[in-house]
Amino acid sequence: MEIKAPRGVRDILPDESWKWAYVMNVAAKTMADYGFSEVHLPLFEHTELFSRGVGETTDIVEKEMYTFTDRGDRSITLRPEATAGMTRAALEHGMCAQGSAAKLWCWGPMFRYERPQKGRYRQFYQIDAEFLGTAGPMADVEIIDLSAELFRRLGLRNLEAVINSVGCPKCRPVYREALLKHFEGHKEELCEDCLSRMERNPLRILDCKKPGCGAVADAAPAIYEFLCDECREHYEEVKAGLERLGIPYRQDKRLVRGLDYYTKTAFEILSGDLGAQNAVCGGGRYDNLSESIGGPHLPSVGFACGMDRVVLVMEEQGCSFGRAPHAAVYVAALDASARGAAQKLTHDLRQAGLAAEQDVAGRSFKAQMKAAGASGAEWTCILGPEELEKGVAAVKNMGDGTQENVPLAEVPAYIAGRIK
Ligand code: ATP
Ligand code: MG
Numbered sequence: 001m002e003i004k005a006p007r008g009v010r011d012i013l014p015d016e017s018w019k020w021a022y023v024m025n026v027a028a029k030t031m032a033d034y035g036f037s038e039v040h041l042p043l044f045e046h047t048e049l050f051s052r053g054v055g056e057t058t059d060i061v062e063k064e065m066y067t068f069t070d071r072g073d074r075s076i077t078l079r080p081e082a083t084a085g086m087t088r089a090a091l092e093h094g095m096c097a098q099g100s101a102a103k104l105w106c107w108g109p110m111f112r113y114e115r116p117q118k119g120r121y122r123q124f125y126q127i128d129a130e131f132l133g134t135a136g137p138m139a140d141v142e143i144i145d146l147s148a149e150l151f152r153r154l155g156l157r158n159l160e161a162v163i164n165s166v167g168c169p170k171c172r173p174v175y176r177e178a179l180l181k182h183f184e185g186h187k188e189e190l191c192e193d194c195l196s197r198m199e200r201n202p203l204r205i206l207d208c209k210k211p212g213c214g215a216v217a218d219a220a221p222a223i224y225e226f227l228c229d230e231c232r233e234h235y236e237e238v239k240a241g242l243e244r245l246g247i248p249y250r251q252d253k254r255l256v257r258g259l260d261y262y263t264k265t266a267f268e269i270l271s272g273d274l275g276a277q278n279a280v281c282g283g284g285r286y287d288n289l290s291e292s293i294g295g296p297h298l299p300s301v302g303f304a305c306g307m308d309r310v311v312l313v314m315e316e317q318g319c320s321f322g323r324a325p326h327a328a329v330y331v332a333a334l335d336a337s338a339r340g341a342a343q344k345l346t347h348d349l350r351q352a353g354l355a356a357e358q359d360v361a362g363r364s365f366k367a368q369m370k371a372a373g374a375s376g377a378e379w380t381c382i383l384g385p386e387e388l389e390k391g392v393a394a395v396k397n398m399g400d401g402t403q404e405n406v407p408l409a410e411v412p413a414y415i416a417g418r419i420k
Contacts, residue, residue: 008114008122019311019321020125023154024107027127030150034142036105036129041085043109047075053084053293055260057200064112078111081259082128083286083302084293090132091295101133107307119277119309130302137234140265140285140301141241147269147281147303148247154310155319158272159280161247164255165235166203167227168263169288175226176202186216206254209276222253234264261286265301271313280313281305327357329415330372331393334365334384342383345393345411349381352412354419372398379415 005011012020031038051061066078079085086104089095095102107127114120129146131139144161151159167175179202183190189212190198194205206217227235242249249267257266266284274280283303290298314321329349333342342358349356357375359368372380382394392405395414406414 006122008116010121010123016311018325019314020307022321023307023310023314024127026153027107027150030146030153031105031129034103034129034146034149036103036146039086039089039104039106041079041082041089041106041108043111044076044078045085045088047077049084049088049293050077050080053087053261053289054081055292057204058260060112060259064114066111066113080110080112082106082108082110082126082304083130083259083261084289086128086130086302087132087286087289087295087298087300088293090130091290091293091298096133096298099133101131101139103129103131105129117277119274119306119312121308125307126304127307128302128304130300132300132302133298134301135287135299137237137241137265140234140238141245143283143301143303144238144242144249144267145245145247147283147305150305151269151280151310154314155317156271156280156310156313157317160270160272161242161249161267162252162255162270163238163242163249163265163267164252165223165227165231165264166256166262166266166284167223167231171226171228171231172203175221175223178221178226179203179205182220183216186219189213189216201260203256206256217254224253231264238265257282257284259286261289261292263287267303269305271309273313273316274309277309279306280309325355326376327355328377328419329354329356329379329381330368330375330377331356331358331381331383332365332368332372333359334382334387336362337385338383338388341388341408342381345381345383345408349412349415352416354412354415378419381411 047067050065054060060080065080068076070076086106090102090104105128108125109123110126111123113122116122129143131143148161180198183198183202183205191208191210191213194208194213197204205213206220208214208217255266255268262284264285268279269281270278271280281303285301287299290296331342331346333339346356346358359371378398380396380398382396387393392407393411394403395406395411396403
């Protein structure tokens with residue numbers, strides 16, 4: 001039987017991959033403009049990094065990780081997210097030593113064992129930015145601004161930034177108690193998952209998408225009344241910063257995010273054009289992640305943007321991806337005697353930095369001209385015995401149909417000088 005790809009993964013084929021390259025170019029430029037440097041992280045890490053960093057009671061660690069034992073008997077996990085790995089790398093290389101900050105970004109595949117559906121895959125791609133080593137609210141604002149600017153440059157519309165504070169280990173336990181008290185009185189209305197969350201992580205009930213739990217969560221007390229002075233002040237300053245930059249946002253007391261490491265600011269950017277999987281970006285502050293993986297106190301904030309979903313929304317909204325790659329020049333041989341010269345001319349055009357295509361299957365001249373038309377090439381070079389005799393190529397402008405004989409050695413410069 002023919003082997004197919006495993007469930008939940010997909011191939012990004014040429015008709016889509018050029019769009020990804022466009023998005024990556026825009027992302028790389030935006031990151032550079034905001035002072036973030038790119039890091040290439042490993043795709044797998046010690047399992048412990050995620051169980052301790054992301055948190056034992058999260059959906060990711062409880063049921064979504066691809067974990068295996070390698071030949072050296074180590075427990076290894078394919079990264080389900082990038083923040084823990086980025087923090088590990090920054091610590092390992094002393095990038096935040098002596099209280100200095102690091103602004104780092106990365107992109108690549110993440111792996112989660114989830115139920116595949118539109119916009120949800122088992123291998124998906126994230127663009128990830130992390131501002132490590134700063135505690136103040138200006139860093140949070142810079143991170144949210146960076147994500148909003150990336151989407152603005154990509155031309156996305158109909159987006160909404162949603163923010164919340166999830167407090168800190170000082171004030172969250174008090175809120176947790178108040179939540180528990182509320183949920184205790186509504187046990188019959190909660191789903192089974194939420195009942196088990198009550199013991200382990202009641203904040204996660206706020207995040208449940210089921211209507212019954214949603215109604216109970218809507219009626220639950222909001223965290224704002226429970227925030228300590230430091231968390232409240234931080235939250236107010238983040239909101240003031242967003243207002244200063246003209247970034248619209250909505251507060252949502254039910255936004256808690258699925259990862260345990262968040263403290264203070266949590267945010268998401270939602271698209272009105274994605275259906276159920278509507279988050280294109282999620283992030284927040286994680287002041288205690290470093291300590292949970294054995295590092296020093298390292299207050300940090302970051303975001304992860306889902307590339308698969310960004311490309312989906314851009315397609316849906318008819319956003320521009322620039323121009324699809326195509327041959328600028330097609331080289332056609334009139335007969336077999338000109339094939340060698342055609343191959344040499346194609347090579348010379350490519351060396352001059354022009355995208356050139358040729359026939360290598362010995363097809364008829366008619367078939368080659370048809371292929372030239374279909375390729376979208378702006379120029380066609382025709383070589384036959386007559387042209388070879390004179391040492392020229394017949395260079396045809398496919399746009400206006402005009403044709404000129406150009407000495408073979410001058411063809412690359414001739415076309416390069418006329419291409420738009
Ligand atoms: P969701 O609520 O959609 O499951 P999440 O909170 O698990 O998202 P994060 O861990 O915050 O997601 O990851 C950040 C972004 O990565 C999401 O906003 C989304 O765009 C994208 N993402 C997460 N999981 C997947 C997936 N399985 N397939 C495609 N994109 C994903
Ligand atoms: Mg998820």
